[in-house]
Amino acid sequence: MNRLSVKLPNLDLDNPIIPASGTFGFGYEFSEYYDINILGSFSFKGTTLEKRFGNKTPRIAETYAGMLNSIGLQNPGVHDVLNVELVKLKEVFSKKVIANIGGSTFEDYIEAVTIISQSDIVGAIELNISCPNVNAGGMVFGTNKDIAFKLTKAVKRHTHLPVYVKLSPNVTNIVEIAKEVERAGADAISMINTLVGMRIDLKTGKPILANNYGGLSGPAIKSVALKMVHQVYQAVNIPIIGMGGIMNANDVLEMMYAGATAVQIGTANLIDPLACKNIIEELPSVLDKYGIKNIREIIGRAHL
Amino acid sequence: MNNKYLIISNDLIAKDTYKLIFKGDIQKNILPGQFINIKIEDGYKFLLRRPISICDHNGNYITIIYKILGEGTEVLSKMKAGEIIDILLPLGNGFTIMTEPNKQLLIGGGVGIPPLYLLASKMIEQRIDFKVILGFNTFEDIFLVEEFKALGVEVFVSTMDNSFGIKGNVMDVIKQLNIDYDYYYSCGPAKMLNNLVKTKILGQLSFEERMGCGFGACMGCTCKTKTSSKRICKEGPVLESSEVLVDE
Numbered sequence: 001m002n003r004l005s006v007k008l009p010n011l012d013l014d015n016p017i018i019p020a021s022g023t024f025g026f027g028y029e030f031s032e033y034y035d036i037n038i039l040g041s042f043s044f045k046g047t048t049l050e051k052r053f054g055n056k057t058p059r060i061a062e063t064y065a066g067m068l069n070s071i072g073l074q075n076p077g078v079h080d081v082l083n084v085e086l087v088k089l090k091e092v093f094s095k096k097v098i099a100n101i102g103g104s105t106f107e108d109y110i111e112a113v114t115i116i117s118q119s120d121i122v123g124a125i126e127l128n129i130s131c132p133n134v135n136a137g138g139m140v141f142g143t144n145k146d147i148a149f150k151l152t153k154a155v156k157r158h159t160h161l162p163v164y165v166k167l168s169p170n171v172t173n174i175v176e177i178a179k180e181v182e183r184a185g186a187d188a189i190s191m192i193n194t195l196v197g198m199r200i201d202l203k204t205g206k207p208i209l210a211n212n213y214g215g216l217s218g219p220a221i222k223s224v225a226l227k228m229v230h231q232v233y234q235a236v237n238i239p240i241i242g243m244g245g246i247m248n249a250n251d252v253l254e255m256m257y258a259g260a261t262a263v264q265i266g267t268a269n270l271i272d273p274l275a276c277k278n279i280i281e282e283l284p285s286v287l288d289k290y291g292i293k294n295i296r297e298i299i300g301r302a303h304l
Numbered sequence: 305m306n307n308k309y310l311i312i313s314n315d316l317i318a319k320d321t322y323k324l325i326f327k328g329d330i331q332k333n334i335l336p337g338q339f340i341n342i343k344i345e346d347g348y349k350f351l352l353r354r355p356i357s358i359c360d361h362n363g364n365y366i367t368i369i370y371k372i373l374g375e376g377t378e379v380l381s382k383m384k385a386g387e388i389i390d391i392l393l394p395l396g397n398g399f400t401i402m403t404e405p406n407k408q409l410l411i412g413g414g415v416g417i418p419p420l421y422l423l424a425s426k427m428i429e430q431r432i433d434f435k436v437i438l439g440f441n442t443f444e445d446i447f448l449v450e451e452f453k454a455l456g457v458e459v460f461v462s463t464m465d466n467s468f469g470i471k472g473n474v475m476d477v478i479k480q481l482n483i484d485y486d487y488y489y490s491c492g493p494a495k496m497l498n499n500l501v502k503t504k505i506l507g508q509l510s511f512e513e514r515m516g517c518g519f520g521a522c523m524g525c526t527c528k529t530k531t532s533s534k535r536i537c538k539e540g541p542v543l544e545s546s547e548v549l550v551d552e
Contacts, residue, residue, distance in 0.1 A: 025521050045523075053526070053533055058514040060524035062376075065348040069516060074523045074533070208514075219348045247348065270517035271343070271353060272307075273392075 003294040004283055006040070006262050008239055009162035009187040011096055011123045013040035013262055016252065016295060017280050020243050020266035021046050021100035021126065021166075022071065026085040031092040033273040038280055040262060043098040043190075044081070044089075046128050049112040051077035055133060056210035061199040066220030066245075067267060068197055070211035072133045073102050078112040086119050096123025098164065102131055106151060110158050117159040125161050127152065127186075130168030130193035132215045142168040142193075145180040152184035162187035164241065169195050169221075169228055178232040189232060190241040190264065192225045218267040219245040226258045233259025233300055247275070249282035256295065257302040307343075307390045312365065314383055318447040320372040321415070322381050326389060327365050334361040335398030336423035337491075337510050337542045340368065341518035343390035344376040354380065355518050355537070357491070357510070358394065359418035359448075360425070366393070369418040369447065395518050396541050399423050399508050401430060405487035408434040409507075411474050411500065413492025414441065417448055419510055423489055424455055435483065436460070439474040439492065443467035475499050498551050507545045511536050 004015035019027075021043040030036050054074030061068040076085065078101075089097070099122045103109035113125055129142030129151060141147045148165070156163055165181040167174060169192040178189055194215025199208040207213075225244020233240055242260025246252055247268045255263050268275035283295070292298055309328035317323045341353035354376050360367035372378050383389065401423070402408070408427075412420045417438055427434055436459045440446050443463060452459045461469035462477045470477050474496060477483070488507035490500055497509045513536040516522035520538035527534055529547040534540055 022523075023517075023521060025523075029520055053528065054523065057525060057527060059526070060352070060514045060516045060522070062350070062352045065351055067351055067516060069522065069524060071523050071526075074526055218351050267351070270522050271351060273517075273519060273521070 003287065004280075006296055006299075008241065008262055009124065009164075011041055011098075014038075015040045015280050015283065016256065016260075016262035017276050018042055018098065018241065018262055018264045019269055019276055020264035021128070022069075023266040023269040026081070026089050027097070028088045028092050030273060034277045036093055037095060039095070039276055041095055041098055041123065043100045043126050043264060044085070045075055046073045046100045046102045046131060047075045047078050047081045047112065047116065048073055048102050048104075049078050049108045051075065051080065058208055058210055059214070061208040061214065063197065063199060063216065063220060066216050066218035067270075068199060068209060068214035068216050069194070070133045070209045070214035072211065073131055078115045082115060082119055086121055090121055093121070097121055098124050098126045100126040100128050100166070102128040102134070104134070106154055109151060109155055113155050114158045117161050122161060124164055124187070125155070125159055126164045126166050126190055127155055128166050128193075130166050132168070132170060132194055132196045132213070133211060139168050139170060139193075142166075142177065143171045145177045148177050149180040149184045152181045152186050156185040164188040164190050166190040166193055168193050169224060174228050175231050175235045178236050182236045182238050186238060188239045188241060189236065190243065191232065192221070192228055192244045195221055195224065217245070219247055221245050222251065226254060229255060229260055230258040230302060233303065249279050249286040252279060252283065253286060253290065253298060256298050257300070259300045259303065261299050307392055308388050309391050311383055311385050311387045311389060313385050314381070317369070319444040321369060321445070321447055322372070323359075323367060323369050324380070325365060325367045326391070330361070330364050330366065330393070332394055334358060334366070334394050334422075336426055337398030337419050338394040338396050339419075339518070339541060340366070340391050340393040341395055342380065344379050350376045350379065352516065353392065353518055355395070355515050357419040357541075359421050361422060369415070371415045392518060396537055397539060399489050399510070399542050401427055401432065402487055403430070403432060406433060407484055407486045408432065409483065409485040409488040410434055410436045411488050411490040411492070412437070413439045413474055413496045414445065416492030416510065416512070419491050420489065421448055421451060424452060424457060428455055428457070435485075437462070437474045437477050437483070439464075439477070439496070440468075441465065501545050501548045501550050505545070508542050509545060509548060510541045511543060512541065
C-alpha cells in the first residue's frame, strides 16, 4: 500500500496534500505548471450562491513571514462553478474535489450546497463558516457555537456528501465549537482559517487594506494552528484537516503529529505554484529521515 | 521549471532607483508590458514576491528598473552581481502594438516608465512612428531618457518641480506643446492613468496593484472594468482604455 495514502470521509487520498481554498482557484490554471492529478485532492475557491466581486483593492498586504488578504469571497456563483469551472477542471483532473461553500444566510448555504452536490466531481463539502472578510455570514456563523451547530445540522440534511466544517481561529474556545459541529453531524473539521490582522501605511497613516482588516496566513500562524489542531484532536473523534503556514514536508509532518489526518497548503501556493508538487516529492525522504514507514502512523503522534 | 537567475549587475541610476540585469535560460517569448515576480531572499521573512515590469529583454538577458519603496526592495537593491535570484516570468498580458494609428504616443510616469522602453524598441523594429513623453517628480528622479533618445525617437520630459524639462505632469506636456495624438500606451501613477482615460482617446494602460501571487490564483488584484472583473496580474496589467472605469 502507498505509504503516503490517507483516508478522509468519502475521499481516499494518494497523499495528504490538499491545496487550500482560495489559493488554487478552480485548479485548472495550475495544470499549466504541473499535472495536478498528483494531489491528494484540492479545495476549490470559496463559492457562494450568487456571484460576488469581493472587496475593494488593495486586498493584499505583507507581514513578516505572513500575508494578509481581504479578497471577500470573489467567485462566479455556484451555478457557474458547477456548469463552467468544474467542467473545465474535469478536463485536467480525474480525482474528487472538496467544494468550499460560503454564504450570508442559512438559506444561501443550503441552496449552494444542494446545487454543488449534483456534481460528480465533488467528493465532500467544506462548509466555510470562518471567512473573516465578509460582513454577513462567514465568520459570524463560525464564532458562535449555537449557530455553527444549527447550520451544520441544516446543511447535513441537504446533501448526500460528507460535510467538513472549516473553523475560525478568531474565537475564545475553538474546542467548544469543534465539539458542537461534531455533535451536529460534521464528518471532518478543517482548521484553521486565517487570523484577523492589519497593516498601516506609514506615509498615508491609513490601513493598507481597503477593507482595513484581513486574514493573516503563512508561516507566521503555524504555531497557532498546531496548538489548535492539537487541542481539537483531543476533543473530537472526526478527522482533522490541518492547515496554517505549511510550507514544506517537515511542516506536514508536524501538523500530522499534532493530529491532522491530511493537510491543506495555502499561502505556499501563492509564492511558488509548484509548492504542492515539491512537498509531495519531498515527503518520502522526510519520512525516511524520521524512520516512518507510512504516514498514517504519525497522525496524532504528539499525543502518545 | 527552473526559477533561478544570475544577477549580472544591479546599479543605482537615479534617486532610490536601480537597474538590475539578470541572465538565465529564458525560453519564453517576452512581450512588452509583461512583468516578473521576484522572491526577495530565501526564507520566509519577505513572504510575497515583488512584481516588477520588464524594461528590456535580449536573448537570455532581462533588465528591470525598480525603486526602493519598502524593506523588500531595499534588500533587493543590496544584491550583487553573481548572486542568484528566484523569479517567476513572464507574467501577465503585455501591450499589443497597433499598426493603424499614425500619431502614437508612449506616456510614462516615474517608475511606470520602464515597460515602455521594451515597447518602444519593438515598435521601432516594426517601423512604427511615435513620440515619447516621460514625467518625473524632480531632476534627481530622471532615468532612461537618454536610452529612449538613443532609439532615435522624439522624447519630451517634464518634472513636477520644474527642475528639468517642461514644468508639470505628462498631461501638461500634451497641453503645452499641443501634441496631437490618436493612440497611446501608458504606464504610471493611477491618477495619471485616470486622466488619460478621461480624454476618451483610445489607448492601452498598464495598471499596478498589490498582488498576492502574480499568476492569477489568489484574486488579490482584481479590478472592476466596464465589462467584467479582471485580475491585474493575469488579464492585465495592460487594459484597453475603452474598458477602464473612470474614477471621477
